[in-house]
Amino acid sequence: MNVRVVKIKVLGEGCFGVVHLVKTIAPLYNKVYAMKSADEDHSPCLRKEEEILQQFVDSPNVVRCHGGFTSVERERGVVYNMFMEYASEDGTGLASLKIGDFGLAKQVGVSKVKYGFQGSVPYMSPESILGDVSGALDVWSLGCVVVEMITGRLPWDTCDANDMMLKLFSGESPNIPEDMSILGKDFL
Numbered sequence: 001m002n003v004r005v006v007k008i009k010v011l012g013e014g015c016f017g018v019v020h021l022v023k024t025i026a027p028l029y030n031k032v033y034a035m036k037s038a039d040e041d042h043s044p045c046l047r048k049e050e051e052i053l054q055q056f057v058d059s060p061n062v063v064r065c066h067g068g069f070t071s072v073e074r075e076r077g078v079v080y081n082m083f084m085e086y087a088s089e090d091g092t093g094l095a096s097l098k099i100g101d102f103g104l105a106k107q108v109g110v111s112k113v114k115y116g117f118q119g120s121v122p123y124m125s126p127e128s129i130l131g132d133v134s135g136a137l138d139v140w141s142l143g144c145v146v147v148e149m150i151t152g153r154l155p156w157d158t159c160d161a162n163d164m165m166l167k168l169f170s171g172e173s174p175n176i177p178e179d180m181s182i183l184g185k186d187f188l
Contacts, residue, residue: 002026005022007021007035011034016038017039019037035081035083036049036084038079043079062098063087064084064085065082065083069081121159122144124161127140146184150184155175176188
């Protein structure tokens with residue numbers, strides 16, 4: 001099937017790809033999705049993420065994956081694209097927390113990462129420095145995301161992996177906003 005879309009805007013960018021808000025124009029007209037795209041070199045990561053997301057297709061707390069396809073773009077060459085549910089924040093009610101990124105997911109109990117830390121530096125946990133894969137990494141990262149949501153800034157003042165490792169080895173943690181509620185501080 002030949003899927004055609006119009007890119008509306010960039011929703012986010014990572015180390016290996018970009019997520020666009022898109023509207024389909026063929027074969028279905030006016031369906032809106034978040035489309036995550038990665039160059040062919042990084043497509044195995046995105047294809048693995050698609051496989052993981054397909055395991056949670058009925059979960060109300062995981063962004064739904066609607067499949068993927070390969071395309072050729074003038075600027076980027078061969079690109080793998082994955083259609084995902086567009087989890088908009090329209091402000092009309094309470095939001096439901098949904099997990100939406102499994103790009104660097106690892107299985108619990110799998111041996112250490114071969115070349116050190118793998119992931120997004122601002123969300124790095126102390127355990128990740130050692131290459132230990134456990135649920136603790138996700139809990140720490142969630143706390144960092146919450147700090148970023150509240151402040152509108154990254155949870156740390158650095159994105160350099162070496163600086164981050166020094167901070168974590170010395171026992172530092174992201175700054176919890178002073179004006180945050182007691183309940184929010186307790187959550188973090």
